[in-house]
Amino acid sequence: xxxxxxxxxxxxxxxxxxxxxxxxxxxxxxxxxxxxxxxxxxxxxxxxxxxxxxxxxxxxxxxxxxxxxxxxxxxxxxxxxxxxxxxxxxxxxxxxxxxxxxxxxxxxxxxxxxxxxxxxxxxxxxxxxxxxxxxxxxxxxxxxxxxxxxxxxxxxxxxxxxxxx
Numbered sequence: 195x196x197x198x199x200x201x202x203x204x205x206x207x208x209x210x211x212x213x214x215x216x217x218x219x220x221x222x223x224x225x226x227x228x229x230x231x232x233x234x235x236x237x238x239x240x241x242x243x244x245x246x247x248x249x250x251x252x253x254x255x256x257x258x259x260x261x262x263x264x265x266x267x268x269x270x271x272x273x274x275x276x277x278x279x280x281x282x283x284x285x286x287x288x289x290x291x292x293x294x295x296x297x298x299x300x301x302x303x304x305x306x307x308x309x310x311x312x313x314x315x316x317x318x319x320x321x322x323x324x325x326x327x328x329x330x331x332x333x334x335x336x337x338x339x340x341x342x343x344x345x346x347x348x349x350x351x352x353x354x355x356x357x358x359x
Contacts, residue, residue: 235267311333
């Protein structure tokens with residue numbers, strides 16, 4: 195079920211939200227809108243266990259490994275999104291897991307070969323200061339199997355860049 199919370203949202207934030215809802219990954223939206231590669235600045239010290247509710251949405255039991263990834267997605271050195279990602283490594287290839295463990299490639303770019311798409315869970319268009327928008331979604335593979343749950347917080351900088359594209 196998609197939960198929508200709206201107070202006073204800007205037209206630009208609403209347009210970004212619509213674009214995210216229509217796109218297979220947030221990475222694809224940011225790449226298209228920014229006109230350049232997106233870099234994931236990964237906080238490798240961060241750790242958050244998935245909640246029982248997240249495990250249920252991901253379709254994993256209490257003993258299956260779920261990896262937490264905290265990232266800042268940026269383009270040309272400007273932060274556009276602060277995101278949290280709980281993903282199921284057993285549903286990715288060894289090469290994908292290595293790229294996520296060691297590199298700065300965004301999750302959406304790494305899993306592109308799996309034909310991902312998003313199942314929106316929540317969008318908040320106002321009241322999430324200092325951010326302008328928050329999305330929570332499940333990321334599914336081409337067969338509909340849950341790969342990850344993401345929470346994405348978009349910074350005001352993304353709207354400035356998006357207005358020009």
